[in-house]
Amino acid sequence: MKFRPAVIAAAFAACALPAAAQEVTLRMVSAFAENSYYVQHLQKWIAKVNAEGKGNVQINFIGGPKAIPTFEVGNAVKTGVVDLGFSTGAFYTNVMPESDFLKLTQIGIAEQRKNGAFAAINELWNKKANMYYLGRVVENQPFHVYLTKKVDKPDLTGLKVRITPVYREFFQAIGATVITTPPGEVYTALERGVVDGYGWPIGGIFDLNWHERTKFRIDPGFYDAEVSIIANLDKFKGLNPKQRAYLEKQMLALEALNTAEWTRYAKDETARQEKAGIQVIRFDAAGTKRYLDAAYDTGWQAAYRVNADFAKKLKTLTSK
Ligand code: 173
DSSP states (O other), X not given: XXXXXXXXXHHHHHHHOHHHHTOEEEEEEESSXXXXXXXXXXXXXXXXXXHHOTTTEXXXXXXXXXXXXXXXXXXXXXXXXXXXXXXXXXXXXXXXXXXXXXXXXXXXXXXXXXXXXXXXXXXXXXXXXXEEEEEEEEOSOOEEEEESSOOXXXXXXXXXXXXXXXXXXXXXXXTOXXXXXXXGGHHHHHHTTSOSEEEEESXXXXXXXXXXXXXXXXXXXXXXXXXXXXXXXHHHHHSOHHHHHHHHHHHHHHHTTHHHHHHHHHHHHHHHHHHTTOEEEOOOHHHHHHHHHHHHHHHHHHHHHHOHHHHHHHHHHHOO
C-alpha cells in the first residue's frame, strides 16, 4: 500500500499534537426552530460549553429543521449523521416508540437522576436507539389544547386538531379528528382551516406567530413537555473520560436552571397570551376531572401497550 505524503503528514501531525487531538467538536441539530425560545436557551448553553471547553469539547450547532427535518433528528442521532440532537421524544417515535413516554413524568429530572429513572431511561435508549440520553432541558411546561372555536365541555367532536404522538390517544378519546404535523406546518394548517386547533405546551406559541390564529386555550394543562439532548451512543462512548465528564457537568449545570427558568417562562407566556386576547376555557370540576383523567389514562394505556415493562418502571418511579 502506498501512502500519499499528505496522509503521512496528517498522521505525524496527529501524533505530534496530542493536545489538539483531544479537542472534539460535536455536531448538533435541533428539532425545534432556530428562532424558538427553546433554541435560544440552548444556544446560550452552547456558547458557555464552547467558552469553557476550549481544548476539550466544542459544539458546532448546525441548525434547526431546515438542516434536518423535525421528525428525522432522532434517526440522524441514532445513525451518527450528527453527534447531538435537541428534541422531544414525540419527534422520534420512529426510532423507538417509548421516546414519547417521557411526557408522563411527574417528578423533575434531578429526582429522576437520583431514583433510578434516569438510569432506566438510558438503559433503554442505549439499547433501542443507539443513543445516550444526556439530560432534560425543558420541564415544568404543561401541554394545552389551543383552538379557533369554542367548546364548553371536554369534547372535541367535530374538530380537527393538529397533533404529534404526545396528544394522539388523548385527543382521539375526547372526540377530535387528529392530524400529525411538525411545528413548522402548524401556521399554514391554521391559516388554511385544515385544523381548528393544535396541541402545544404553555410556552412558545408566539415563536411562529400562531397567536394570530388562536382564539382559545383550554385549562388546565396536562403532562409535562420533555425536551432533551440526545447523543449518538458510539460517539459518546468514543469520547475520552475528561470529555464525557465535561459534557455531563455542563448538562447538570443546564438542568439546574430548569425549575426557575421554565416556571418563569410559563408565567410570562400565560400573561402574554392573555394580552394577545386568547381566551381561557375552563370546565366545571367534574369536566376538569374527566379531562385530566382522560389525558393520563389514555397516555399510560398507550405506553403499556407499547412496552409494559418500561411503562411500569417509569410510572412507578416518576408518578407523584
Ligand atoms: O410538537 C408538539 O406539539 C410536541 O410534541 C412538543 C413536545 C415538547 C415540546 C414542544 C412541543
